[in-house]
Amino acid sequence: xxxxxxxxxxxxxxxxxxxxxxxxxxxxxxxxxxxxxxxxxxxxxxxxxxxxxxxxxxxxxxxxxxxxxxxxxxxxxxxxxxxxxxxxxxxxxxxxxxxxxxxxxxxxxxxxxxxxxxxxx
Amino acid sequence: xxxxxxxxxxxxxxxxxxxxxxxxxxxxxxxxxxxxxxxxxxxxxxxxxxxxxxxxxxxxxxxxxxxxxxxxxxxxxxxxxxxxxxxxxxxxxxxxxxxxxxxxxxxxxxxxxxxxxxxxxxxxxxxxxxxxxxxxxxxxxxxxxxxxxxxxxxxxxxxxxxxxxxxxxxxxxxxxxxxxxxxxxxxxxxxxxxxxxxxxxxxxxxxxxxxxxxxxxxxxxxxxxxxxxxxxxxxxxxxxxxxxxxxxxxxxxxxxxxxxxxxxxxxxxxxxxxxxxxxxxxxxxxxxxxxxxxxxxxxxxxxxxxx
Numbered sequence: 522x523x524x525x526x527x528x529x530x531x532x533x534x535x536x537x538x539x540x541x542x543x544x545x546x547x548x549x550x551x552x553x554x555x556x557x558x559x560x561x562x563x564x565x566x567x568x569x570x571x572x573x574x575x576x577x578x579x580x581x582x583x584x585x586x587x588x589x590x591x592x593x594x595x596x597x598x599x600x601x602x603x604x605x606x607x608x609x610x611x612x613x614x615x616x617x618x619x620x621x622x623x624x625x626x627x628x629x630x631x632x633x634x635x636x637x638x639x640x641x642x
Numbered sequence: 643x644x645x646x647x648x649x650x651x652x653x654x655x656x657x658x659x660x661x662x663x664x665x666x667x668x669x670x671x672x673x674x675x676x677x678x679x680x681x682x683x684x685x686x687x688x689x690x691x692x693x694x695x696x697x698x699x700x701x702x703x704x705x706x707x708x709x710x711x712x713x714x715x716x717x718x719x720x721x722x723x724x725x726x727x728x729x730x731x732x733x734x735x736x737x738x739x740x741x742x743x744x745x746x747x748x749x750x751x752x753x754x755x756x757x758x759x760x761x762x763x764x765x766x767x768x769x770x771x772x773x774x775x776x777x778x779x780x781x782x783x784x785x786x787x788x789x790x791x792x793x794x795x796x797x798x799x800x801x802x803x804x805x806x807x808x809x810x811x812x813x814x815x816x817x818x819x820x821x822x823x824x825x826x827x828x829x830x831x832x833x834x835x836x837x838x839x840x841x842x843x844x845x846x847x848x849x850x851x852x853x854x855x856x857x858x859x860x861x862x863x864x865x866x867x868x869x870x871x872x873x874x875x876x877x878x879x880x881x882x883x884x885x886x887x888x889x890x891x892x893x894x895x896x897x898x899x900x901x902x903x904x905x906x907x908x909x910x911x912x913x914x915x916x917x918x919x920x921x922x923x924x925x926x927x928x929x930x931x932x933x934x935x936x937x938x939x940x941x942x943x944x945x946x947x948x949x
Contacts, residue, residue: 545903545936546671549855557810557858572903629939634761635674637856 547571547627549635550605559640563614567593571625574604579626582609584619592619604628614641669933673761674856675801675816676849678899679931681908682874683843684820686766686799688725688756690934690943692716696731701914701925707737711747717754718934719945727752727772733784745780748787764801764816770794776827788831793841795822803856814852819844824878835883847872851901870899874910891916895927906931 553568554560567584582597597609607623622636669689670677679685681696696713703709715729729750735743754770772793779786799818820843826836847870854860854867877892897910912925935943
C-alpha cells in the first residue's frame with residue numbers, strides 16, 4: 522500500500538512532463554531602451570520583448586513622464602510579426618526620466634504586470 | 643485513515659476536470675513581484691503547484707544517525723482564494739551499528755485562505771490550518787508520529803519594490819514569513835512528552851529577475867536572469883511538557899532558486915542551530931517544483947470553482 526503513493530506521485534510527474542506547453546506567464550525578456558538605462562538621442566519607440574506570446578486584445582503599454590503625463594502616442598500593440606513583442610510609439614521626449622508600465626496577457630490568459638524607468642539625457 | 647480516500651479522488655480529478663478557458667492569475671504574484679515557492683518555509687499564497695521530488699539529506703543527529711528524505715507535496719486551489727495542500731515523504735535513516743530504518747512519514751494536509759494580495763505594495767497574506775495525521779506513516783522504524791498534530795499558521799510576504807529611488811538596488815529584496823503553533827492531540831508517546839510548539843520562519847530573497855526587468859538591466863543572461871538568492875530560517879520552540887524548560891531548534895538554509903516558465907529548481911544548504919540534540923554539521927536539499935497553473939492552465943491548473 523505504501524508503494525501506491527509513489528505510483529500516484531510518479532504518474533502525476535509523468536503526466537506533467539509528457540504535456541508540452543508553449544503557454545505560461547509572460548515575463549519581460551528585455552526592452553529597448555533597456556530597463557534603467559540612460560539614452561541619447563530620445564527613442565521614437567519603446568519595445569518590450571516577452572518570454573511568451575501575448576494576447577493582443579488585452580496586453581497594454583504606456584509611458585509617462587515625471588509628472589505623470591502620457592508621452593506615448595497611444596498606439597501600443599503586439600507586433601503582428603512577433604507575438605512576443607509589445608511596442609508603442611513615443612512623442613518627442615525632452616531630457617528626463619520616464620516610467621513604463623506594461624500589462625501582458627499571455628495567450629493562455631495568464632496576466633503579469635510591471636513597470637520600469639529609463640532616462641533621456 | 644484510508645490513504646486511498648485522498649489520493650484516488652485527487653488523481654481522478656486531474657483527468658476528469660472540464661477543459662474550459664477563463665482568465666487566470668496565480669502562483670505567487672503580487673503586482674510585479676514574483677514570490678517563488680520556498681523549500682523550508684510556507685508560502686504566503688494559494689496555488690496550483692507540485693513539488694516532486696524534494697530530496698533532503700539532513701544534518702547528522704546527535705547519535706550519529708542521518709536521515710534522508712524523498713518528499714512530495716501538492717497544492718490545489720478550490721476557489722481563487724481557498725486551497726488545499728497535501729504532502730508526504732519517504733524517510734531513510736542510517737544508524738551507525740544498527741539496521742537502517744525506512745518508511746513513509748505521516749500524511750500532512752492543509753487548508754489555506756488567502757486574506758489579501760496587494761499588488762501596489764507587493765504584499766500578501768494567508769491563514770491556514772495544517773494537520774499531520776496519526777498512523778498514516780510508519781511509526782515503528784521510520785519514526786512517524788503516533789498522534790495527529792494540528793497546526794494553525796499565518797503566512798505573509800512583502801516585496802520591497804516600493805522603496806525610494808536612492809534605494810533602487812534594494813527593490814529586488816522580498817521577505818516571506820510564517821507564525822504558527824503545533825498542537826499534538828496526544829500529550830506523550832512511549833514515555834516521551836509531545837509539547838505544544840510555537841513555530842516561526844522567514845525567507846529573505848533577492849530576485850535577479852526583478853533586478854533585470856524592473857530596476858536595471860545589468861546584462862545577466864540566462865540562467866542568471868531567473869535566479870533568486872535566498873536565506874531561509876525556521877524555528878520551533880517547545881511551550882510546555884518539557885522537563886528542563888523550553889527548547890528552541892531550527893535551521894538556517896542559504897540557497898538558490900531558478901524559476902522558469904513551468905517549473906523551478908531549488909537547492910539549499912541546511913545548517914542547524916539551537917539545541918545540540920537536533921544535529922550538527924550541514925545537510926542539503928534539492929527540489930523540483932512544477933507550476934501546474936502554467937502546465938495545465940485550462941484543467942488542474944485553475945481553481946475548481948470561480949476565477
